[in-house]
Amino acid sequence: MRELSGKVAVVTGAASGIGRALALRFAAEGMTLMLADVDHGGLARTAALAGRETRVLTQITDVSDAWAVRHLANRCFGELRAVHVLCNNAGVFQGGHMWTRGEEDFAWLLGVNVWGVLHGIREFVPRMIAQDTEGHIVNTVSVAGLFTSPGTGGYAVGKHAALAASLSLAQDLAATGSRLRVTALCPGAVRTRIAESDRSRPAGLPATPTPDEVDSRERAGRAAERGIEPSEVADLAVKAIHEERFLLLTDPRYADRLRAQTETLLTGDVPP
Template identity: 70%
Template sequence: MRELSDKIAVVTGAGSGIGRALALGLAAEGMALMLADVDPGPLAETASLVEGVKVLTEITDVSDPAAVQHLADRTFGELGAVHVLCNNAGVFQGGQMWTREPEDFAWLLGVNLWGVLHGIRAFVPRMIAQDTEGHILNTVSVSGLFAAPFSGAYSVSKYAAFAASQSLAQDLAMAGSKLRVTALCPGGVRTGINRSERVRPENLTVAGPTEDEVASAEIIDGLVERGIDPEQVALAAVAAIRQERFLVFTHSGYAAGLREQTEALLAGALPPFPVYE
């Protein structure tokens, strides 16, 4: 998809971090925007930073299929089309696999996986029917390729999001669609993902934190602090849309890490501890 100017993009999780950077990056390309987030204040702030293009906002919990369907209905109804869909909303919960409560998995899977699946179901059929060039960009994570200690529940959700992205891309290719897919796999980025608890639903809240959860929080805090700017991720994402690139890393060492992991798995061994930065 070479031409982005005068086209329409949807970005979920647009209130901060990578979502805000994507919104501003796509606006700079001349795209009108529908921005969604579960947190009203940051979403309004992102919209206020957009210049030169039409921008709409919608408070949306991507784990709720009805909310995402409403987002799609309003977008197509008021903007007339969607050319780029960024399923970007995501949350983090750390800790060891055996200490995580069902509510932890339900929260992470609800946002990180079902948010992508709801976006696909609500938007993609109508994007196909447009019969125009278009792109679906799913913000997965390097944790969707490399599982690590203290982030098992998060990795489960992100591995599934990567599988959904690859399957979607294969389905579209087999159907002869003009739509393309990108699985964006960032590592350490200076975002607010280490403060995800602020948007955790009350019905999925559990007692805590546990000791392993505290240890995980210290690790993720360090990764975020040393991370790259979200704007670098947005630049890579826009380039991937133009180049129709499926897999996008944000750090140069991940390609070598993926080779090492593949070799270890082919040998029947546990892959080495991944390096996320």
């Protein structure tokens, strides 16, 4: 998809971090934007920044809620008449050992990180196919969809599922001759507030932090502080859209790590 100017982009999780960076980057490309998030204040701030360059619409949306995503899609196609780039970007993090995560934790993690992607695919992709135009779906997966590490099991489960959904979507689109393409965006450490995801946890899903969770959250926060800027991720995402690239790694060293992990798995061992 070479030309973005004049096209329509939808970004979930647009109130901060990578989502905000994607919105600003698309605005600089001359795209019309529909931005969604559960954070009213952050979403308004992103819209104000992006709106200096282009037309921006916003919608408070909990992507774990199928009805909310359907409402978002209905509004997009009703008011903007088309969607050319869909970024299923909303995501949340919670750490801790696999055996200390409760049902409420997995309900939240999988609701946003997996069902958010699935709802986006279900509500937008059929209508994007019907447009019969070039289009692109960017799913923010994370390197946690490729690698696991101690203390991040619940998050990794969801992100591995998001990668599988992205790959399956890409294969289905290719098999049916669709003009749509898919990118699985797999960033590593990025300077975002992902370690503070509890700020958006629904009140109906209470949690009592465990020591292992607190430790994992602190490690994630330190990693984020050392990470790359969200704007760098957005630049890479636009490049991937232009080049119709499926797997997007934000650090070339991840390719070597992925090869090493595959080799270790083939020996029957557990990757470090």
